[in-house]
Amino acid sequence: MAVLSALSVNGDRLMGWIDRLAKIGRLANGDICRLAFTAEDVQARYLVQQWMMEAGMTVRTDAGGNIIGTYAGLREAPALATGSHIDTVPSGGAYDGVLGVLAGIEVVRTLHENHLRLQHPLEVIVFTDEESSMVGARSMAGVVPRSPTELKLREGLAIESSLETLGGNWDTIGTAQRTHDHIAAFVELHVEQGAVLEHVGKAVGVVQGIVGMRRSKITILGQANHAGTTPMDLRQDALVAAAQVVLAVREIALGMPGSPVATVGSLTVLPNAANIVPGTVDLTVDMRDLSQACIDTMQERLERELRAIATATDTQISSEPLLNVAPSPATPQVQAAITQVCQHLGLSHYEMPSRAGHDAMEMGYITDMGMIFVPSQSGLSHSGHEYTAPKQCIQGANVLLHTIFRLDEIYS
Amino acid sequence: MAVLSALSVNGDRLMGWIDRLAKIGRLANGDICRLAFTAEDVQARYLVQQWMMEAGMTVRTDAGGNIIGTYAGLREAPALATGSHIDTVPSGGAYDGVLGVLAGIEVVRTLHENHLRLQHPLEVIVFTDEESSMVGARSMAGVVPRSPTELKLREGLAIESSLETLGGNWDTIGTAQRTHDHIAAFVELHVEQGAVLEHVGKAVGVVQGIVGMRRSKITILGQANHAGTTPMDLRQDALVAAAQVVLAVREIALGMPGSPVATVGSLTVLPNAANIVPGTVDLTVDMRDLSQACIDTMQERLERELRAIATATDTQISSEPLLNVAPSPATPQVQAAITQVCQHLGLSHYEMPSRAGHDAMEMGYITDMGMIFVPSQSGLSHSGHEYTAPKQCIQGANVLLHTIFRLDEIYS
Numbered sequence: 001m002a003v004l005s006a007l008s009v010n011g012d013r014l015m016g017w018i019d020r021l022a023k024i025g026r027l028a029n030g031d032i033c034r035l036a037f038t039a040e041d042v043q044a045r046y047l048v049q050q051w052m053m054e055a056g057m058t059v060r061t062d063a064g065g066n067i068i069g070t071y072a073g074l075r076e077a078p079a080l081a082t083g084s085h086i087d088t089v090p091s092g093g094a095y096d097g098v099l100g101v102l103a104g105i106e107v108v109r110t111l112h113e114n115h116l117r118l119q120h121p122l123e124v125i126v127f128t129d130e131e132s133s134m135v136g137a138r139s140m141a142g143v144v145p146r147s148p149t150e151l152k153l154r155e156g157l158a159i160e161s162s163l164e165t166l167g168g169n170w171d172t173i174g175t176a177q178r179t180h181d182h183i184a185a186f187v188e189l190h191v192e193q194g195a196v197l198e199h200v201g202k203a204v205g206v207v208q209g210i211v212g213m214r215r216s217k218i219t220i221l222g223q224a225n226h227a228g229t230t231p232m233d234l235r236q237d238a239l240v241a242a243a244q245v246v247l248a249v250r251e252i253a254l255g256m257p258g259s260p261v262a263t264v265g266s267l268t269v270l271p272n273a274a275n276i277v278p279g280t281v282d283l284t285v286d287m288r289d290l291s292q293a294c295i296d297t298m299q300e301r302l303e304r305e306l307r308a309i310a311t312a313t314d315t316q317i318s319s320e321p322l323l324n325v326a327p328s329p330a331t332p333q334v335q336a337a338i339t340q341v342c343q344h345l346g347l348s349h350y351e352m353p354s355r356a357g358h359d360a361m362e363m364g365y366i367t368d369m370g371m372i373f374v375p376s377q378s379g380l381s382h383s384g385h386e387y388t389a390p391k392q393c394i395q396g397a398n399v400l401l402h403t404i405f406r407l408d409e410i411y412s
Numbered sequence: 413m414a415v416l417s418a419l420s421v422n423g424d425r426l427m428g429w430i431d432r433l434a435k436i437g438r439l440a441n442g443d444i445c446r447l448a449f450t451a452e453d454v455q456a457r458y459l460v461q462q463w464m465m466e467a468g469m470t471v472r473t474d475a476g477g478n479i480i481g482t483y484a485g486l487r488e489a490p491a492l493a494t495g496s497h498i499d500t501v502p503s504g505g506a507y508d509g510v511l512g513v514l515a516g517i518e519v520v521r522t523l524h525e526n527h528l529r530l531q532h533p534l535e536v537i538v539f540t541d542e543e544s545s546m547v548g549a550r551s552m553a554g555v556v557p558r559s560p561t562e563l564k565l566r567e568g569l570a571i572e573s574s575l576e577t578l579g580g581n582w583d584t585i586g587t588a589q590r591t592h593d594h595i596a597a598f599v600e601l602h603v604e605q606g607a608v609l610e611h612v613g614k615a616v617g618v619v620q621g622i623v624g625m626r627r628s629k630i631t632i633l634g635q636a637n638h639a640g641t642t643p644m645d646l647r648q649d650a651l652v653a654a655a656q657v658v659l660a661v662r663e664i665a666l667g668m669p670g671s672p673v674a675t676v677g678s679l680t681v682l683p684n685a686a687n688i689v690p691g692t693v694d695l696t697v698d699m700r701d702l703s704q705a706c707i708d709t710m711q712e713r714l715e716r717e718l719r720a721i722a723t724a725t726d727t728q729i730s731s732e733p734l735l736n737v738a739p740s741p742a743t744p745q746v747q748a749a750i751t752q753v754c755q756h757l758g759l760s761h762y763e764m765p766s767r768a769g770h771d772a773m774e775m776g777y778i779t780d781m782g783m784i785f786v787p788s789q790s791g792l793s794h795s796g797h798e799y800t801a802p803k804q805c806i807q808g809a810n811v812l813l814h815t816i817f818r819l820d821e822i823y824s
Contacts, residue, residue: 194641211640215686226793227675227698228623228767229606232665234791239676240662246655253644263639264651265686267679274627274677274696274734284686286639322686355640379646381638 007114009401011394014106017051018393021086021102022094030384031091035154036129037162044086045166048101048126055109057124064139064176065128065168071108073121078184080118080407082107082400083125084359085136092131093386095191095393099374101126103189103397107404118408120184127359128166135159137362139168142177178366184411185334185368188360189400191388195379202350203395205373206338210354210361211260211288212327214295218245218306221316224271224279239269239278241313248305249285252298260289261355262298290327290353328361334370337406341399356381372399419526421813423806426518429463430805433498433514434506442796443503447566448541449574456498457578460513460538467521469536476551476588477540477580483520485533490596492530492819494519494812495537496771497548504543505798507805511786512601513538515809519816530820532596539771540578547571549774554589590778596823597746597780600772601812603800607791614762615807617785618750622766622773623672623700624739626707630657630718633728636683636691651681651690653725660717661697664710672701672710673767702739702765740773746782749818753811768793784811 024044025034034040045067052059052069059069070079084100104124111117128136133153138144145151148159160170168176197205222238246264253262263286270280287298303319310317335351342349352373354360360371374396377387388396436456437446446452457479464471464481471481482491496512516536523529540548545565550556557563560571572582580588609617634650658676665674675698682692699710715731722729747763754761764785766772772783786808789799800808 192641193638194643195646196641196643199646213640225791226605226768227677228625228673228700228769229604229608229791229793230673230767231606231608231671232662232673234607234611237662237675239658239679243655243658246651247659250644250649250652259643261640261642261644263649263687263689265639265681265688265690266684267651267681267690268684269677269679272678272680274698275675276677277675278677278679286686288640356638357640379637379641381641 007110007401009106009110009394009397011390014102014394014397015390017102018094018098021047021098025088032088032094032384033090034086034088034092035090036087036132037157037165041087042165045126048086051105052124055105056112057108061167062176063169063172064136065163065166066136066140066176067126069105069124071111071122073118075119077120078182079121079123080404080411081123081125081183081186082188082404083127084188084190085127085130087129087131089131089382091383093381093383095386095388096193096381097130099191099388099393099396100189103400106397107401110401118404119412120408122404128168130359134362137359139173139176140178141362141365143362143365144173180367183367185331185407186360186363187334187370187372187400187403187407188358189372189396190358191381191386192373192376193356193381194376196352197350197373197375198377198379200350202348203392204342204347204349204399205352206335206342206349207330207354207371207373208335208351209290209327209329210358210364211290212292212295213286213288213323213325214299215284215286215323217320217322218283218285219318220281222279225277227275227277230277235277236314237277238281238315241309241315241317242267242281242283244309244313245283245306248309249302252301252305253287256294256298258289258291258294260287260294260298262287284322288355290329292327328364328369330364330370331368333410334368334407337410338370338372338399338403341402341406345398345402347395347399372396372403419522419813421518421522421806421809423802426514426806426809427802429514430506430510433459433510437500444500444506444796445502446498446500446504447502448499448544449569449577453499454577457538460498463517464536467517468524469520473579474588475581475584476548477575477578478548478552478588479538481517481536483523483534485530487531489532490594491533491535492816492823493535493537493595493598494600494816495539496600496602497539497542499541499543501543501794503795505793505795507603507798507800508605508793509542511603511800511805511808515601515812518809519813522813530816531824532820534816540580542771546774549771551585551588552590553774553777555774555777556585592779595779597743597819598772598775599746599782599784599812599815599819600770601784601808602770603793603798604785604788605768605793606788608764609762609785609787610789610791612762615759615804616754616761616811617764618747618754618761619742619766619783619785620747620763621702621739621741622770622776623702624704624707625698625700625735625737626711627696627698627735629732629734630695630697631730632693634691637689639687639689642689647689648726649689650693650727653721653727653729654679654693654695656721656725657695657718660721661714664713664717665699668706668710670701670703670706672699672706674699674710696734700767702741704739740776740781742776742782743780745822746780746819749822750782750784750811750815753814753818757810757814759807759811784808784815
């Protein structure tokens with residue numbers, strides 16, 4: 001470690017690549033629209049493949065459309081892997097996903113320029129469609145739903161032709177699956193997309209894992225009625241019940257140890273007229289935490305609250321699961337490696353969960369996994385205003401470089 | 413009173429008229445759509461005019477499009493007046509408005525058949541567009557807003573051509589205005605459109621007045637944010653603030669003496685996605701009571717609550733008035749006349765406010781006013797399921813008949 005700690009990535013080159021990729025899909029308002037499977041996605045992939053090859057990697061595309069760049073190791077061994085995605089949401093930013101991919105390539109290029117090889121092969125992976133179907137990471141983890149509706153592909157797309165556009169193949173998607181035998185550990189560098197690091201004033205987030213999520217649709221049936229003629233005590237006001245649910249959801253999260261989050265993000269009132277007591281409300285509850293036990297306890301409390309609120313407001317409340325995603329804890333020794341590297345490089349660091357989904361979540365189901373976060377200015381993401389300063393991006397890339405060195409030792 | 417108490421209306425004829433009118437605008441699903449100014453409205457007016465003339469009335473239409481049938485009295489004196497409306501909401505019922513108009517005509521027809529004349533002329537009025545602009549009753553009360561936007565006419569209509577369709581005239585609308593010198597007292601029979609009479613098991617409602625209304629639009633500005641990455645304590649959740657407003661509005665009404673009502677009927681969330689902390693909520697608050705002081709107190713409490721909620725939730729809350737309608741109290745001696753008649757006819761009765769708007773509200777601004785309610789089954793109105801039993805309709809018409817006799821004595 002002593003010798004290699006002097007090594008660092010070429011920060012100017014990394015930032016140049018980030019700027020170059022940001023031009024592809026840039027809209028007039030500064031947002032970046034580089035949706036998976038579009039011409040912009042293909043153009044960005046083409047460029048990234050060039051950079052991979054220039055860095056000394058061999059490049060292939062698997063059946064899930066994932067680009068896998070491999071930098072050969074000294075030994076026949078399972079690979080170490082890093083990577084992320086280069087597709088964006090419809091109004092995305094320049095760093096989300098992109099930083100992880102390009103920092104990975106820069107790490108390899110740095111090794112290559114310094115005539116260094118690891119014991120393990122090192123893979124840099126560009127995962128397919130992280131922002132919508134996550135079909136790339138899912139195919140690698142072997143958890144692709146076979147039904148296109150469960151796949152949550154962007155509307156109007158067919159999975160067969162979409163994958164074909166990227167050189168993937170839906171019919172042989174099973175061949176994309178990897179296991180712990182192929183990949184010894186996966187580590188992803190990503191912008192935080194939240195304001196925690198900025199808030200605590202730390203340079204690097206050591207991710208404890210990716211939170212699980214339980215999302216439900218709640219339907220409250222009251223009785224629509226004249227807002228003038230219906231006395232308060234004869235009402236079955238679905239919105240009064242919904243208001244109690246909104247506040248209960250918040251209280252449930254605040255009442256738990258750790259720092260789970262719970263959100264009512266969507267709420268629709270029927271008939272939604274000023275002079276009619278609301279008859280029906282539909283709302284969503286989204287609860288996330290690193291601990292499955294915490295999520296389960298919040299769900300139990302929610303169900304208890306829903307029963308009490310239904311009784312108190314003379315309404316009928318039903319609940320329907322929408323999503324149920326298990327937490328993906330980061331592997332303790334990968335976390336420890338990242339922490340040691342930060343200490344070594346003199347960078348302040350902070351242990352935190354990732355509360356957004358990432359490709360690493362799926363990878364965590366099949367192999368050892370860790371994530372490195374760098375700060376997002378004001379916590380903004382999924383916006384052209386997304387920003388992480390060059391210094392912070394480069395610090396993240398250097399943490400990734402040295403973490404890979406550490407993992408190369410640990411998994412020897 | 414002793415002699416006349418034997419007199420009663422022809423219930424079969426009244427119910428026959430109600431059934432006949434219900435055929436005009438009846439939809440396949442049983443609802444009635446007889447919007448003001450439409451061919452259906454004109455057809456119904458044509459029929460009602462025929463019935464007025466057959467009952468011995470002279471008929472005219474004023475500049476507000478109101479049909480005024482007059483049954484001459486024995487003396488030159490201000491008229492006694494009754495009436496209501498025959499237009500419906502888009503999915504209306506057979507009784508709302510119609511009962512008051514047709515019972516008025518039936519009262520006159522009963523007098524006519526029995527060769528009876530009052531001291532006062534007796535007018536039966538069909539008011540124009542009660543369900544939307546109330547332009548008929550407003551023109552008679554001399555409170556027509558001159559700006560078409562304030563008139564709240566149904567979308568797509570022009571007031572000039574609309575009134576012309578019914579024989580009215582926007583240019584001379586001022587001529588429709590009446591005063592206490594023209595009309596000594598106005599009494600309106602109407603279905604309750606609420607479930608209070610059914611709930612207390614009474615045959616007749618003696619209306620204490622028509623409640624005033626204060627309606628506001630509240631806008632709550634928080635900060636839309638990622639529902640996963642934004643910690644609970646860093647959120648500015650507009651929906652959490654809105655939920656507190658919804659519950660505060662209910663508590664404000666419940667905490668007042670009397671039985672005011674207060675409703676959040678409409679609430680819209682932006683961006684309204686399951687995975688985004690709500691950034692903006694728009695909602696309406698509608699507060700009604702018979703007492704202006706009560707409404708004012710509720711408004712003050714609301715404003716205080718909004719300030720407290722904004723502070724507690726780190727949001728900005730603004731409020732904009734939408735409607736401000738003064739209560740229209742019923743005249744005590746008209747209320748007393750209705751009560752005495754109920755006692756005389758052996759009908760159970762109940763003093764109650766009208767919590768819906770009516771033509772009588774506007775009439776109350778210019779002359780002595782009272783209203784008679786009969787029960788609405790399950791409180792349903794503005795629906796094809798609206799129902800008041802024949803017995804209840806006929807009881808209402810008989811209370812109207814004898815109340816007019818009483819008023820004829822009182823105002824002599």
